[in-house]
Amino acid sequence: MTSSSTRVMNLSHFLTQAARRDPEGIGFVWGERSWSWTQMEARVDAMAAALVSEFGVTKGDRILVQSSNCNQMFESMFACFRVGAVWVPTNYRQTPEDVAYLAQASGARGMICGAAFADHAAACRQASPHIGFVISIGGSSFGEDYDAIVARHEGAKVRGAAVDRDDPCWFFFTSGTTGRPKAAVLTHGQMAFVITNHLCDLMPGTGPHDASIVVAPLSHGAGVHQLVQVAHGVKTILPASEKLEVGAVWSLIEKWRVTNLFTVPTILKMLIEDPAVEKIDRSSLRYVIYAGAPMYREDQKRALATLGPVLVQYFGLGEVTGNITVLPPAFHTPDDGPHARIGTCGFERTGMQVEIQNDDGDEVAPGETGEICVVGPAVFAGYYDNPEANAKSFRNGWFRTGDLGHMDQNGFVYITGRASDMYISGGSNIYPREIEEKILQHPAISEVAVLGVPDPVWGEVGVAVCVAREGLAAADIDVRSWLEAKIARYKMPKRFVFWPEMPKSAYGKIAKKLIREELERRGELGERTQEPAA
Structure with missing residues (x-):
């Protein structure tokens, strides 16, 4: 077997494909501005060229990104992918000290940083000797402006770096609810499966006629969701305000005929309880996808009563990139009758296997509580430079989620809670x-x-x-x-x-x-x- 057997598509090629198929179609909207697929492709090529020729970025280098949602942040994902570098986005609300730890933990070679985060840039440079450059999104004293660099390399064409299935593309930092955040290594091959799986299980039939709105930071689950949209030529709508303004979100849904969105239960609760939901045309919505935590039943019923049969739930940690279970619209019911599957997070995602195991790693009987474990192509490659965490998280090839739950006779999974919450x-x-x-x-x-x-x-x-x-x-x-x-x-x-x-x-x-x-x-x-x- 030769090494070519593991060669896979560079994920940045999704953007190239969208630009080829619909050159003048709108790919990204932010406030009053919009960019066609061709413009997005050109900007990504320009930044990719700069990363290599000006900043010496090579395959495998990690690029830390500290920024609130904006078009440059989204572009930076594809630029990193294109040159074979690893995109390392932060939770931009973290303190400078917290982000400096991420710079150290990831071994970041460079940094792309919003102009509002000068203290974060300084802390990262001080804490990590590996950071050789900082690019500023917007004018600042700590780095050259991102858009100026793009303009300087206008017209550049960059061939995507050759990548294998297990080559890292994204360090997805965990939230650190039980200690320091850990960098889950996501790879090109794994993410190609995740994207295909999302389109199959979460929003079937999604294509260029659709539009998707962002209501969460692009650094984590929303970034994965929008990458999925690019794969099928779906335009992304980014609200103008950094702060969640529910009324504005509903207005954009109406204006752009938004068909899908990804959110978490608490934000979905805010969306459906705001008076604006009754004042706009929301009939375009086909998939309202929520994850990150189970949705409480009373909130679920209120959402169904307000939006109709459009809810999609998925369960999946960042380490499995959301690909453990799915509960499609047909299984969301407002009734509490004998046939309702109340409290379930759904059944196994396509190509994934879930098992409820005891402390010895043995499968338990249906209805019995144990730890939810999973195997399949969506499982990450492991935590970066953290053998202790890897040893704790994997057992006999299964990834241990740390969530407790049970499975019924028909394969529906029910989450009891985090093992650490018990x-x-x-x-x-x-x-x-x-x-x-x-x-x-x-x-x-x-x-x-x-x-x-x-x-x-x-x-x-x-x-x-x-x-x-x-x-x-x-x-x-x-x-x-x-x-x-x-x-x-x-x-x-x-x-x-x-x-x-x-x-x-x-x-x-x-x-x-x-x-x-x-x-x-x-x-x-x-x-x-x-x-x-x-």
Whole structure:
């Protein structure tokens, strides 16, 4: 067998294909500006040429990207791919110190940085001796302007670097909810499968007549989603504001006849609860795809009532690039009848195998709780320069997700929660997800998170952090009495805390790490806090 047997298409060729098939078609829209596929291809070629000829980038070099959503950030993905470099996007809301750690951990050779992040650029240069250049998106004192570099290399043509299936293209940093972020290595061959799988399982029939809107940072799941759109010549619509403005999103959906979007449950909840949803024409929407966390049943029913049968759920960590399970529109039902599959995250994605395993790595019986494990072409190549994490995450060839759940007789998977979320109270395992689902059925509760905290008697007890619906007073809400008949007594949270809003990650997910830190800051981890009157 020769090495050519592992040769695969360079992912940047998706953009070349779109430009060939529809040269003058709109590929990207940001605010009032738009770029055709031909213009996008030319800009990517120009930056790719500059990376090689001016900055000495070679195949395998890592390029750190610290930027909020913009056309240059999206282009930088393809420019890195084209020259065989590795795209290393950050969560742009992280501190300079956090991003400096990512620069070190990735061994970044260079950096593309938004002009607003001068402190981040300085911190990265100081922390990482490998960074030899910084390109600024917008005018700044720390690097030459991205667009000026593109203009200087206008007309350049760059042939995509030859890549093998396992050549890295993207370091996808985990959110770091249980410690320092880890760089999941995504490869050209793996991502080609992921893109094909997304088109097959999440949005079948998607093509040049479609449009997709961005409502999350392009550095993570939204970036994967938009890469999928490029593969089938679908235009990307990027809202003008860096901040999520729900009314503006709905206006753009109407203006551009948007057919699909990717989001997380908390942002989808904001979209469907905003009054603007009833004032615009949203009939173009065919796929509203949500992932990143399970969607609570009450929110799911509200979304179905508002948008109709367009919801698609998928479950899949960054390490598997979203490709573990799918729940298509036909399996989303607003009814709680005997045939409804309430609480499932769906069935195995095409070409992927899921197994529920015990601590010894053996498959458990249907209905029995264990760790959700997966094998298949969408599984990443491993964590970069982290053999300890790799040893913990793989067992007998299976990737261990760290999520607990069970599978029914028909292959539908149900997530109980993160293994790290489970707590033990009085010797009993308690899974917060189940309790949260019950609490969210209370008509006065908008959001909730249940955490296990230390207790001298029971080992751990539950604390339910709640957010009341707008206009309602927490003092008037008696969750405990309402919940008593709905869950076993040992599962009842010991305390109910009301906050005006819930801490969320940069990707819009309720972040229990941040909630725990806030409880500690408020001194509410171990003390008895005020509860609604029983």
